Structures are given as structure tokens and as C-alpha cells.
Amino acid sequence: MDQITLTGQIVQYAITGLTVGSIYALVAIGFNIIYNVTEIINFAQGEFVMLGGLFMVFFSTVLGLPILPAFGLTIGVVVAIGIMMERFAIFPAKDASVLTTIIITIACSILLKGAAMYGWGKDPFALPPFTDCKPFLVLGAALFPQSMWVFGTTLVVVFVLTLFFKRTRFGRAMIASSDNPEAAQLMGIDVKTMVMVSFGLSAAIGAIAGIVITPISLMEYDRGALLGLKGFGAAVLGGLGHFPGAVIAGFVVGLMESFCAGLLSSGYKDAAALLVLLLALFLRPSGLFGSKEVLRMKRF
């Protein structure tokens, strides 16, 4: 086969960057949902991604279920884990400071990672792609069908979430309880339930990210931490709590990584992504899309 042209290479880097970036975006959205309702950064977010991937492997490969039921069951189980985490670890510490609660989430992430290592062992697991066909060629670059699944899923999740928070009563109640928990309580909103739902919702989105990425990247018990870190970077870059910001920042981090690996040196890939994050925060501490006024009102 001929050597790939420069255009082809650039298209390939863009495809790779957008695929990886989609996952960062989904993780960042997960951070934002919980942050919006509770002002907590949930450091177990990456673990939800890992659990999503591994439970999908369990349901579809080990139990042999078709994709859709396995998909549903996986999300159900991970949501249950997210809600349990809120009920048994976060809720009992409701009077503690935000920082203490954040440290509790770190403990949960270690616990979940350890449990996954115990349950699945240390080996990575693979999933077959959702649709089994050859990669398409776009200007000499290969576009894998699974990348389209990842990309499409992210867009659908963002669209549905935006509708949920903007248009439904329940979603608006969640936003309200983050803006001012006491006022929301007085208006008859059950803030405790909202916090629980936010953990469940974040867990669901983490699980979706894990399910769609596993056919591309495999999944093993300790993958969560790094995905969580990159996703956190994206969430901060986009402005904590800002959904479209998280998506765009996720893509920016993914593209930076892949172009740096391709055009400069792959050794500096992680550094490049973090450098963008640092620069952005020096110039705009509230993130690309966050507003300073909102930032000042937050406790963390």
C-alpha cells in the first residue's frame, strides 16, 4: 500500500482525537452533573467508566446476552452502585465540608478499583465492536465504525441531558437545588433526592462511556483513574458545571493529544493536554465557558 498523505494523516489524527475526546467529554459531563447539584468533585467518576466496560463484558461475553439487554443491565447495575455510593458514603457525611466529601469520593474510587480487581482480575478484557464491518476510508484515513458509535453516543447523551435540564421539571429542580439548596427546599424540592439522582445519572453516563470505548481500547480494573483525570481536566477547562463547555473541552483535550502524538512526539502527548489546561486556567480561571460570577458563588 502507498504511504499515507499528509492530509490523510491529519484527518486520521482528527478522527482519533475526536474519538478519545468524546470519552473525556462524557467523563467531564459526569463530573459536572454531580458538581452542579452538590459542589462535590466526584473522583470515582473514572471508576464508573471502568465498571461500565467490565460489566458490559460480563453481561455480553460471559452471559452471552445480546447488546441491547446487556447495555441496559450494565447501566442499571452501575447506576445502582452510584446510588449506593451516595447513600452509604456521601449521605451520612452530609454535614461535612465539601473537601471532606471529595476525599470520601477518592476512598470510594479506591474501593471500587479494588473490588473490580478482585472480581475481574488484573487482565484486560475485550468486547466485539457493536457493528462488525471494515473501517471506512476518508481521504486515506481509516474511520472505524466503533468511533462513529462513540461519537454518536456522546452527541445523543449531550442532547438528551440538555433537554432534561432545560425542559423537564425534574431537571430544573436539580439545577435549582444546586443554585440555592435552602430556597429549593422551601419551594418544596426534595434536595436529598436530587443529590441521589445526580449520582445515579453520573454513574449512568460513566457506564455509557465505558461501554462504547471498551471495543476500541479494552478495559481493565485500573483504567478509571487516568480517564477520570483527563475528564476532570476537560471539565475544568470547559468551566466546571458547564455542559457544552465540557463537551468542547473534551474534544480539545483529545485533539491536542492526538495531534501532539502525531505531529510532534508521542512522548509529550499527556504533557500537551495538561499544558493547554494550565494555560487556559492562567488566562481564564473560570474555564473557557464558565462565568466569573458563578465561580465566586461556589464554595469550591
Next chain:
Amino acid sequence: MCKQRSFVVWAMGFALWMVVAGLLGVFAAPDAQAKEPYKIGAIFSVTGGASFLGEPEKKTAEMIAEWVNAEGGINGHPLELIIYDDETDPTKCNVAMKKLISQDQVPVIIGPSTSGTSMAVVGVAEKDQVPLIPCAAAKKTVLPVEERHWVFKVAGSDIHVSQRIFDHMKSKGISKVAVMTASDAFGASGREELLAFAPQYGIEIVADERYGPKDTDLTAQLTKIKGTAAQAVVNWSIGPTQVLAVKNWRALGMDNLPLYQSHGFGSRKNIELCGKDAEGVLCPLARVNIGRLLADDHAQKKVIMKYTEAYEKKYNEPISSFGGHAWDAMYIAVKALETVGPDRTKIRGFVENLTGFVGQHGVFKFSAVDHNGLSKDDLEMVVVKNGDWAIAR
């Protein structure tokens, strides 16, 4: 009165028991305890991060100790194998080493399992003058040889692997090569050797890509390689990235650039994870992994098949190349005890002059300047064919 009598009965009973026990001891002594046991000390990472190394090593060493004792021990001396678990912790490894030397007073020590734990104890072996046979791969455990008088290693080295890969490339007329390595200790060591040996083989490295050991995608690196004049790709990593390399390489349609993996790829699990994509992937492996593929007249065939069959039967799991290291270390120690007895200095001298020892990882030829005794010829280039290994031509 009554109490006193019962005391007398007890005392007499006790005395009688002592006499009987003593007599039994006198008569029993000559056969069971004919000769004092010969000790071999072992330190493996049975738990902790490197348990995948230590676990099969421990099982293998125990199996061999059972065999030796079942056959009447070493020259009539029963073999006592003392195994400590260092939990993959260099500090605990160091403590275990000192315990074996001063408390258990063993004449020879096999293990530790990892490069990190081994480096923590080579100094102790030198200082206390105890022969040590690590199962780890790092060349620093036996180099420089003037400072490693008492240390011998049984695992091959990255030098041999990179030489074997370049040998095979040369035989296929490949001269421009792209290298991609993980940025962990395993990948970094491989990269160092590949870059160091390429000029000697007249091979030009046209791309030198690195990636994180937890990366989720390698298409960017492979796309860059696709844009160079490379005729082949070498990937050097362990864990999921070596599977990703295969999947991405296949998905980008790079079949015309043969993909070489390091010896880290040598587990059937990797072929399973790659599925169909693995067909045609090359990697150099120690022959212990491919006993069933060897020709019947191959020097190592018999010893590898003996290990493969016995281990699989006893533990109901496939053998690993790591357990093979323990086999080699254990039998070298047993052979030394058999020939020169439990004398630390004599054992060291014996191992240094040991040549032609047929083990799991090759035919060892130790010498005063080579405390490893293996060479690139002890590796076999294999290719994935129909979901299994086959010997590459």
C-alpha cells in the same frame, strides 16, 4: 493421700513415655534422619503487584522439591526448600534475604522475581558472599560482572530479544524500521536496546514513538509510522497496549508492514484478546512457551515437555515462561548441591563454570565474564497462525 497417689501415677506414666520416646528416637534416627537436610532458600513475589511472576515460580520450585525428595533427596540428603514471599516489596525482599542468610543459613538462594526486588538484594549477596540466582530480566543484576561475583541470572535479556528481532528482519531484507514503545520501565529498556543495536545490523530507525502504558488508542502513533518509509514496526510493551497495537495496526490496513512484538506478547491470552487481528504478528519467545512446537530432536524438547505436562497436570493451569525461570534456577542449585555440597564458595565456583545445562529458557553456558549464560539463539521467532503460535521461517 488420693492426690499423692495420682501424682505418682502421672509421674510414672510420664517417665515411661519418655523412655519409649527415647527408644523410638534411637531406633528411628538411622533411617529418616540419616543425613542432615540440604537447604535452598527462595524469595518470590507470591503476592503484590508481581504475583503473576511469583505465583508460578513458587509452584514450580515446590514441585521440583517434591520430586527431588521423592527420589531420595540429593545424594541421600533430603532437600529443604525455604520460600519467603516478599510481597513485591524491595524492603521486605531485603529482610527475607538477610533472614535466609543468617537465620536459615542457606548455602544458595534462588529468586527474587522482579528486577526491582533483585536490585535491592544483589548488594547483600556480594557483601555476605552468598550465591544468588534471580529470576528477573534486568541486565544490571549481573553487570558489571566484576561487581556481581555472586549473582547469576536465568532470565534472558532485552539485548537478546532485540538482536533476534533484527536477525529476522535482516533475513527478510528489512532495513527501515519504526519503533513504538511504552513509557514504562519495560518499554524504556526495550527501546534502549533496539536503538543501541540497530546500527550494528545496518538497520535504520525511521520512527521512534512512545506512548503511556495506560493509553486507550495508538492510531496516532501508527498513522505517523504509516507516513514514514518504515518497512516493519516493532512494538515493545506489556498489558493492554500491545493488544491495542495489533488492533490499530490491522484497522489502519498496515498488513504490508510486518508487526514485531517483544517477548512480552508471549501469552496465549493476548492472542485471544486480539482475535483474528493477531494473524501474522511476530514475536521472539523462549522455547519454554512453545514446547509442543519443537522438533522431537531439539535439545530442550524433553525437559520442556516434562515441565509442561507435569505442571499442567498438577496445577491445572498452563505453564508460563516465569515458572520456567524458577525451574532453571532450582535445578542449577540442586545440581550444585549434588556436585559440591552445601558450601557457598564452591557453589559459586560450580555455577560460574557450568556449561551445557539444558533448561527451560535455553542451554546455559556460564563463564567468568557471562553470568547469564543465554544468547539470542535461545529464542525462537514465532508467528501467530490460525489463533496459535507457529515457528516463523
